[in-house]
Amino acid sequence: MTDLVIRPLVAGEEPLFDSMPDPLPQLRQVAYADGIAGGGYRPETTWVALRAGRVVGRAAWLLPPGAVGAPWLDRFDLDAEPEVGAALLRAAHEALDGPGLYYAAMPAHWRRRPEVLAVMEAPMAAARLAGLVERGERLRCSWTGTPLPATSGRYAFRPAAGPTEINALVARIAEPDVLTGAEIARAVGGVDLATDPLAWLPGSAGDWRVAEAAGEPVGLVGTAGDACYPLVVYLGLLDEAVRGELLAEAVRMLADGGAREVIADVDAHRVAVLAELERTGFRQLRTRVVFAPATEGPSVAEGTPASTDQQG
Structure with missing residues:
Protein backbone atom coordinates (compact mmCIF):
# COMPACT_ATOMS: atom_id res chain seq x y z
CA MET A 1 0.00 0.00 0.00
CA GLY A 131 -12.15 -3.26 15.16
CA LEU A 132 -15.89 -2.97 14.55
CA VAL A 133 -18.27 -5.85 15.24
CA GLU A 134 -21.81 -6.56 14.08
CA ARG A 135 -24.47 -5.69 16.64
CA GLY A 136 -27.74 -6.22 14.80
CA GLU A 137 -29.71 -5.55 11.68
CA ARG A 138 -32.62 -3.23 10.95
CA LEU A 139 -35.07 -3.45 8.06
CA ARG A 140 -36.88 -0.52 6.48
CA CYS A 141 -40.25 -1.38 4.98
CA SER A 142 -42.62 0.61 2.79
CA TRP A 143 -46.36 0.52 2.16
CA THR A 144 -47.35 2.13 -1.13
CA GLY A 145 -51.09 1.78 -1.47
CA THR A 146 -51.75 -1.95 -1.20
CA PRO A 147 -55.35 -2.58 -0.02
CA LEU A 148 -55.41 -2.98 3.73
CA PRO A 149 -56.77 -6.09 5.46
CA ALA A 150 -60.34 -5.94 6.70
CA THR A 151 -60.91 -5.42 10.40
CA SER A 152 -62.40 -8.17 12.54
CA GLY A 153 -64.54 -5.86 14.65
CA ARG A 154 -62.93 -7.25 17.77
CA TYR A 155 -61.08 -4.04 18.55
CA ALA A 156 -61.97 -0.38 18.90
CA PHE A 157 -59.53 2.39 17.97
CA ARG A 158 -59.56 5.89 19.37
CA PRO A 159 -57.24 8.88 19.63
CA ALA A 160 -55.05 8.90 22.71
CA ALA A 161 -56.43 11.04 25.51
CA GLY A 162 -53.16 12.93 25.84
CA PRO A 163 -49.52 12.70 26.92
CA THR A 164 -50.34 11.19 30.30
CA GLU A 165 -52.12 8.22 28.76
CA ILE A 166 -49.45 7.77 26.09
CA ASN A 167 -46.64 7.77 28.63
CA ALA A 168 -48.52 5.38 30.91
CA LEU A 169 -49.03 2.88 28.10
CA VAL A 170 -45.43 3.21 26.90
CA ALA A 171 -44.25 2.39 30.42
CA ARG A 172 -46.21 -0.91 30.24
CA ILE A 173 -44.74 -1.97 26.88
CA ALA A 174 -41.39 -3.67 27.35
CA GLU A 175 -40.33 -4.02 23.70
CA PRO A 176 -42.15 -2.04 21.00
CA ASP A 177 -42.67 -3.81 17.67
CA VAL A 178 -41.84 -0.85 15.45
CA LEU A 179 -39.49 2.06 16.16
CA THR A 180 -38.94 4.11 13.02
CA GLY A 181 -36.19 6.70 13.21
CA ALA A 182 -34.95 5.46 16.57
CA GLU A 183 -31.34 5.90 15.47
CA ILE A 184 -31.83 9.55 14.60
CA ALA A 185 -33.76 10.16 17.81
CA ARG A 186 -30.88 8.79 19.85
CA ALA A 187 -28.05 10.44 17.92
CA VAL A 188 -29.65 13.82 17.29
CA GLY A 189 -31.81 14.34 20.34
CA GLY A 190 -30.43 11.88 22.85
CA VAL A 191 -33.90 10.33 23.04
CA ASP A 192 -34.72 6.67 23.58
CA LEU A 193 -37.72 6.28 21.31
CA ALA A 194 -38.74 3.04 23.01
CA THR A 195 -39.22 4.66 26.42
CA ASP A 196 -39.85 8.36 25.69
CA PRO A 197 -41.40 8.71 22.23
CA LEU A 198 -43.11 12.00 22.98
CA ALA A 199 -39.72 13.65 23.44
CA TRP A 200 -39.10 12.95 19.75
CA LEU A 201 -42.65 12.97 18.39
CA PRO A 202 -44.15 16.11 19.91
CA GLY A 203 -47.26 16.23 17.69
CA SER A 204 -50.81 16.18 18.94
CA ALA A 205 -52.49 13.27 20.68
CA GLY A 206 -54.41 12.86 17.43
CA ASP A 207 -51.26 11.34 15.92
CA TRP A 208 -51.67 8.43 18.33
CA ARG A 209 -54.24 5.65 18.39
CA VAL A 210 -55.11 3.38 21.28
CA ALA A 211 -56.51 -0.06 20.52
CA GLU A 212 -59.05 -1.39 22.99
CA ALA A 213 -60.66 -4.76 23.56
CA ALA A 214 -63.70 -4.84 25.89
CA GLY A 215 -62.81 -1.31 26.95
CA GLU A 216 -59.24 -2.12 27.97
CA PRO A 217 -56.12 -0.80 26.13
CA VAL A 218 -54.28 -3.52 24.24
CA GLY A 219 -51.98 -1.50 21.97
CA LEU A 220 -50.64 1.92 21.08
CA VAL A 221 -49.40 3.37 17.80
CA GLY A 222 -47.87 6.77 17.02
CA THR A 223 -47.51 8.20 13.53
CA ALA A 224 -45.87 11.17 11.85
CA GLY A 225 -47.31 12.43 8.59
CA ASP A 226 -44.94 15.33 8.04
CA ALA A 227 -41.48 13.83 8.68
CA CYS A 228 -39.07 12.87 5.88
CA TYR A 229 -41.74 10.33 4.92
CA PRO A 230 -45.06 9.45 6.56
CA LEU A 231 -44.00 7.10 9.34
CA VAL A 232 -45.32 4.52 11.73
CA VAL A 233 -42.99 5.81 14.42
CA TYR A 234 -44.03 3.68 17.39
CA LEU A 235 -46.07 0.48 17.60
CA GLY A 236 -46.33 -1.24 20.97
CA LEU A 237 -48.61 -4.03 22.15
CA LEU A 238 -50.12 -5.28 25.37
CA ASP A 239 -51.77 -8.11 23.43
CA GLU A 240 -49.97 -9.49 20.38
CA ALA A 241 -53.26 -10.48 18.75
CA VAL A 242 -53.99 -6.82 17.91
CA ARG A 243 -50.76 -6.33 15.96
CA GLY A 244 -52.15 -6.60 12.44
CA GLU A 245 -55.26 -4.53 12.98
CA LEU A 246 -53.44 -1.78 14.88
CA LEU A 247 -50.80 -1.59 12.17
CA ALA A 248 -53.51 -1.34 9.50
CA GLU A 249 -55.25 1.37 11.52
CA ALA A 250 -52.04 3.42 11.59
CA VAL A 251 -51.56 3.10 7.84
CA ARG A 252 -55.21 3.92 7.20
CA MET A 253 -54.91 7.05 9.33
CA LEU A 254 -51.85 8.24 7.39
CA ALA A 255 -53.44 7.37 4.03
CA ASP A 256 -56.57 9.31 4.96
CA GLY A 257 -54.25 12.26 5.53
CA GLY A 258 -52.88 11.97 2.00
CA ALA A 259 -49.91 9.63 2.44
CA ARG A 260 -49.06 7.60 -0.64
CA GLU A 261 -46.17 5.84 1.08
CA VAL A 262 -45.71 4.83 4.71
CA ILE A 263 -42.39 3.78 6.24
CA ALA A 264 -41.77 1.45 9.17
CA ASP A 265 -38.51 0.11 10.64
CA VAL A 266 -38.21 -3.22 12.40
CA ASP A 267 -35.35 -5.26 13.85
CA ALA A 268 -34.56 -8.17 11.53
CA HIS A 269 -34.88 -10.73 14.32
CA ARG A 270 -38.54 -9.75 14.95
CA VAL A 271 -39.87 -12.36 12.52
CA ALA A 272 -43.50 -12.17 13.62
CA VAL A 273 -43.55 -8.39 13.31
CA LEU A 274 -42.01 -8.51 9.86
CA ALA A 275 -44.55 -11.11 8.77
CA GLU A 276 -47.40 -8.86 9.92
CA LEU A 277 -45.93 -5.89 8.09
CA GLU A 278 -45.84 -7.96 4.93
CA ARG A 279 -49.44 -9.13 5.42
CA THR A 280 -50.43 -5.48 5.74
CA GLY A 281 -48.82 -4.73 2.38
CA PHE A 282 -45.37 -3.50 3.42
CA ARG A 283 -42.36 -4.55 1.36
CA GLN A 284 -38.72 -4.39 2.40
CA LEU A 285 -36.86 -1.38 0.99
CA ARG A 286 -33.44 -1.78 2.52
CA THR A 287 -31.50 -3.25 5.37
CA ARG A 288 -28.90 -1.73 7.63
CA VAL A 289 -26.35 -3.88 9.44
CA VAL A 290 -25.12 -2.18 12.59
CA PHE A 291 -21.42 -2.24 13.42
CA ALA A 292 -20.06 -0.85 16.68
CA PRO A 293 -16.71 -0.69 18.46
CA ALA A 294 -15.90 -4.01 20.08
CA THR A 295 -15.93 -2.41 23.54
CA GLU A 296 -19.59 -1.36 23.23
CA GLY A 297 -22.46 -3.60 24.29
CA PRO A 298 -25.27 -4.88 22.09
CA SER A 299 -27.64 -2.11 23.11
CA VAL A 300 -26.16 0.18 20.47
CA ALA A 301 -28.11 -1.76 17.86
CA GLU A 302 -31.40 -0.63 19.35
CA GLY A 303 -32.39 2.33 17.29
CA THR A 304 -30.01 2.14 14.54
CA PRO A 305 -29.33 6.51 12.39
CA ALA A 306 -32.52 6.04 10.91
CA SER A 307 -31.43 6.75 7.50
CA THR A 308 -29.09 8.23 5.02
CA ASP A 309 -31.77 10.83 4.46
CA GLN A 310 -30.64 12.33 7.79
CA GLN A 311 -34.20 12.24 9.11
CA GLY A 312 -36.18 9.02 8.90
Missing part, protein backbone atom coordinates in the same frame (compact mmCIF):
# COMPACT_ATOMS: atom_id res chain seq x y z
CA THR A 2 2.97 2.28 -0.48
CA ASP A 3 1.21 4.17 -3.30
CA LEU A 4 -1.88 4.75 -1.19
CA VAL A 5 -2.90 8.21 0.05
CA ILE A 6 -5.47 8.42 2.83
CA ARG A 7 -6.78 11.79 3.93
CA PRO A 8 -9.89 13.85 4.67
CA LEU A 9 -11.39 16.13 2.09
CA VAL A 10 -10.89 19.87 2.26
CA ALA A 11 -13.52 22.46 1.46
CA GLY A 12 -14.11 22.66 -2.27
CA GLU A 13 -13.11 19.04 -2.87
CA GLU A 14 -16.58 17.60 -2.45
CA PRO A 15 -16.79 16.44 -6.12
CA LEU A 16 -13.88 14.10 -5.38
CA PHE A 17 -16.23 11.97 -3.29
CA ASP A 18 -18.61 11.54 -6.22
CA SER A 19 -15.80 10.71 -8.63
CA MET A 20 -16.10 7.15 -7.36
CA PRO A 21 -19.07 5.47 -9.08
CA ASP A 22 -21.91 4.51 -6.77
CA PRO A 23 -21.60 0.73 -6.26
CA LEU A 24 -25.26 0.33 -5.25
CA PRO A 25 -27.25 2.78 -7.37
CA GLN A 26 -30.47 0.89 -6.59
CA LEU A 27 -30.23 1.89 -2.93
CA ARG A 28 -32.39 4.91 -2.18
CA GLN A 29 -30.28 7.49 -0.38
CA VAL A 30 -29.56 11.19 -0.43
CA ALA A 31 -26.75 12.32 -2.71
CA TYR A 32 -23.51 13.32 -1.02
CA ALA A 33 -23.79 16.88 -2.42
CA ASP A 34 -27.23 17.25 -0.86
CA GLY A 35 -25.87 15.99 2.45
CA ILE A 36 -23.13 18.61 2.29
CA ALA A 37 -25.69 21.30 1.51
CA GLY A 38 -27.82 20.21 4.48
CA GLY A 39 -24.86 20.24 6.85
CA GLY A 40 -24.98 16.58 7.85
CA TYR A 41 -21.90 15.69 5.83
CA ARG A 42 -18.79 17.83 6.13
CA PRO A 43 -15.44 17.71 4.28
CA GLU A 44 -13.45 17.24 7.49
CA THR A 45 -15.49 14.14 8.40
CA THR A 46 -15.25 12.69 4.89
CA TRP A 47 -12.20 10.57 4.14
CA VAL A 48 -10.88 9.09 0.91
CA ALA A 49 -8.23 6.57 -0.10
CA LEU A 50 -6.52 7.35 -3.41
CA ARG A 51 -4.27 5.36 -5.71
CA ALA A 52 -2.65 7.28 -8.52
CA GLY A 53 -5.17 10.05 -7.89
CA ARG A 54 -8.19 7.73 -8.20
CA VAL A 55 -10.59 7.27 -5.30
CA VAL A 56 -10.62 3.58 -4.32
CA GLY A 57 -12.23 4.05 -0.93
CA ARG A 58 -14.49 6.68 0.58
CA ALA A 59 -16.10 7.12 3.97
CA ALA A 60 -18.48 9.83 5.09
CA TRP A 61 -19.55 10.33 8.71
CA LEU A 62 -22.91 11.95 9.30
CA LEU A 63 -24.06 14.27 12.07
CA PRO A 64 -27.08 16.50 11.38
CA PRO A 65 -26.84 20.13 12.60
CA GLY A 66 -27.82 20.46 16.23
CA ALA A 67 -27.26 16.79 17.03
CA VAL A 68 -26.15 15.97 20.57
CA GLY A 69 -24.45 12.67 19.76
CA ALA A 70 -21.33 11.61 17.89
CA PRO A 71 -21.12 11.24 14.10
CA TRP A 72 -21.73 7.81 12.63
CA LEU A 73 -20.26 6.23 9.53
CA ASP A 74 -23.06 6.54 7.00
CA ARG A 75 -21.36 5.95 3.64
CA PHE A 76 -18.46 3.56 3.15
CA ASP A 77 -17.56 2.29 -0.31
CA LEU A 78 -14.48 0.34 -1.29
CA ASP A 79 -12.99 -0.58 -4.66
CA ALA A 80 -9.89 -2.19 -3.18
CA GLU A 81 -8.87 -4.93 -0.81
CA PRO A 82 -10.30 -4.86 2.74
CA GLU A 83 -6.91 -3.89 4.18
CA VAL A 84 -7.16 -0.56 2.33
CA GLY A 85 -10.57 0.09 3.80
CA ALA A 86 -9.35 -0.83 7.28
CA ALA A 87 -6.44 1.59 6.93
CA LEU A 88 -8.87 4.30 5.85
CA LEU A 89 -11.12 3.69 8.84
CA ARG A 90 -8.26 3.55 11.33
CA ALA A 91 -6.85 6.86 10.11
CA ALA A 92 -10.26 8.50 10.32
CA HIS A 93 -10.98 7.00 13.74
CA GLU A 94 -7.76 8.45 15.07
CA ALA A 95 -8.71 11.90 13.82
CA LEU A 96 -12.34 11.62 14.96
CA ASP A 97 -11.58 10.68 18.59
CA GLY A 98 -12.11 6.98 18.13
CA PRO A 99 -14.41 4.60 16.30
CA GLY A 100 -18.18 4.96 16.40
CA LEU A 101 -21.20 3.30 14.86
CA TYR A 102 -21.27 2.19 11.24
CA TYR A 103 -24.56 1.55 9.48
CA ALA A 104 -23.92 -0.62 6.45
CA ALA A 105 -26.92 0.16 4.24
CA MET A 106 -27.86 -2.31 1.52
CA PRO A 107 -30.86 -3.16 -0.65
CA ALA A 108 -33.38 -5.55 0.84
CA HIS A 109 -32.75 -9.30 0.86
CA TRP A 110 -29.03 -8.71 0.45
CA ARG A 111 -27.99 -12.19 1.53
CA ARG A 112 -29.84 -13.65 -1.46
CA ARG A 113 -28.40 -11.17 -3.96
CA PRO A 114 -24.91 -12.08 -5.21
CA GLU A 115 -24.41 -8.67 -6.84
CA VAL A 116 -24.96 -6.94 -3.49
CA LEU A 117 -22.77 -9.39 -1.61
CA ALA A 118 -19.99 -8.74 -4.11
CA VAL A 119 -20.16 -5.00 -3.36
CA MET A 120 -20.48 -5.23 0.42
CA GLU A 121 -18.03 -8.03 1.19
CA ALA A 122 -14.96 -5.76 1.15
CA PRO A 123 -16.28 -2.82 3.23
CA MET A 124 -17.80 -5.13 5.83
CA ALA A 125 -14.55 -7.09 6.08
CA ALA A 126 -12.67 -3.78 6.39
CA ALA A 127 -14.95 -2.71 9.24
CA ARG A 128 -14.14 -5.91 11.11
CA LEU A 129 -10.41 -5.45 10.51
CA ALA A 130 -10.71 -1.93 11.90
